[in-house]
Amino acid sequence: MRCTRGFTLIELLVVIAILGIGAGLISTITFKRDERRALVQGAATELAGVLRQARAYAMDRNIIAAVSFNIENAPGSTGWVLNNRSGGHWYQIAGAAQMRVGSDASLGTQAVQAGHFPFPQRLGGGWLSDSSSEESPIRLHVESMGSAWYGDRHVLPKGKVRFLAIGDQDNGMRYRHSDAYQPSGSDFFYPRPWFGRWDDVGKRLYPWGGYQPQFKGTATYADNTTKASPTGFFYEGKDGPITGSVHPSDRLVHDDGNGDMMVKMADGEYAAGAKRFKLWSQGKPRPVIDATWLDLYLVFYPDGTIAFGMPLTLRRLWGEQRGGSMRCYGDGQAIVSANRHYQNFKASNNNVQLIGPGDRCSPRDPVDDSFKPEPRRMFEVGNYLSHTGAFYITLGPDVPVGEDEGRYPSAAKAIDAMMPMYRVCIRPGGDITWFEVKRFAPQGVTVGWVPGITPASWSTQTFIEGSYPDGSLRNADSSPRGRPVVDMLLPEMLTQANWWMP
Secondary structure: OOOOOOOOHHHHHHHHHHHHHHHHHHHHHHHHHHHHHHHHHHHHHHHHHHHHHHHHHHHHHOOOEEEEEEEEOOOOOOOOOOOOOOOOOEEEEEOOOEEOOOOHHHOOOEEOOOOOOOOOOOHHHOOOOOOOOOOOHHHHHHHHHHHHEEEEEEEOOOOOEEEEEEOOEEOOOOOOOOOOOOOOOOOOOOOEEOOOEEEOOOOEEEOOOOOOOOOOOOOOOOOOOOOOOOOOOOOOHHHOOOOOOEOOOOEEEEOOOOOOOEEEOOOOOEEEOOOEEEEEOOOOEOEEEOOOOOOOEEEEOOOOOEEEOOOOHHHHHOOEEEOOEEEOOOOOOEEOOOOOOHHHHHHHOOOEEOOOOHHHOOOEOOOOOOEOOOOOOOOOEEOOHHHHOOEEEEEEEOOOOOOOOOEOOOHHHHHHHHOOEEEEEEOOOOOEEEEEEEOOOOOOOOOOOOOOOOHHHOOOOOOOOOOOOOOOEEOOOOOEEEEEOOOEOOHHHHHHOOOEEO
16 A cells, blocks of 8 residues: 655645745845945946036036045055945045145235146145245145035945946056066066956955055165055055054154244244144054045046046155155255254154155156156056046945955955946046946957966056057057957956956
8 A cells, every 4th residue: 555645734834934034045145236236336326427517517617627536444454455344435526726825924815726626736836936935735735625625525335335446557666567566475466457466376366456565665765774565555655564554653744845944933033943734643544545635536627528637646746755855845845954953853853754645655766766756657546548548437345344355265256246346437528437347258259368468568658559559459560459358357357467358
């Protein structure tokens, strides 16, 4: 005899419960994935809208405007991977400003010439419009930026969305496009594209803007002993390694434009000493990209055109210490030790730096590898305008606690952490759009990479070279060789540091 037995009611209820739990998990995962996509897409849409607003603002008022960006990691994080857990990723429109200019007797407030926002610039054609002025241009700039902001500050959703990259390439201390800066013991350093570089042996992501203090540059500062880690736009400078993404020390800068080490007293007389301006404070969050300093910004002209601002301008122009003399503001006037007040000032103000933020940029000289203020042919952030016809800003989901070290089991998992990814495309003529980056090649497209394209051969020069007559990579006979990929991210792009597809 055969005995058949059906499910009991309890067994059926158990099965239904298991199926319900499974469906709930799938639904939760799907919801979170959709929520991430909606948040990143919403942030990209908002950014594109604000950029269009800035363009209209410049055109309507017939002025030069800008959108300046800020990136600040959460205090306590390593800085290896950018994060927005403290809400430090934001941007804002800047327009015409008020700036204090004039001599000692006539310091006052007057409007900047119509059509200008406060570019980091030399005042009056020289470093100062009046040789007797006691005003520090660093402080003047910070004050003028306070009056230049227009509209609201736009903060990326805290802990949800972050800037993955502003620009196409993190050049580090590269001086020219043929220079691939690789500190000893590192094969995955600079340059870094917007999607970063992947070390398949160490299973680690080297992202755009990441900070690795263990890598030291070969250059030394004026004391001939200090070596800094030139990574992640931090360029830790003379203050030493950055722990927990906060300033390791105060920076009190010399606030004496004419360099006479004299302070004007209430009775009109002068006494030895110097005014001081606190540029940053120990223990406070340290921006990777500082919006007030105009580290990275887009410029909007009255005719509707758009340009990418010169990266880290203020850092480079205003602050350098070199050799036996102190330079007030980059290649401005030198304060030599023979100055009659210098030794007294030096003895009584050991905690006051005569330099600005110049040791926080990349002034590496290709000849003797010393820190110099000369203009460089390649800046810390590069773009492929000549090859793609646009500037790009890349956004993705924020990094949760535990992923600050960039460690993933594979390149594909590293890509997972950056997806969904959206890019805002800004064309110089004024067209502004956004699109989602795909993690697979479109149907019908054969995945392959242009042979011989390595980091050392990348170029971010903003003019068309002979190899790129129409923005595409060409062979010597002008036959097509490849094109830059801007709308997809594949594991091979991370591992090969190659984003030129045939």
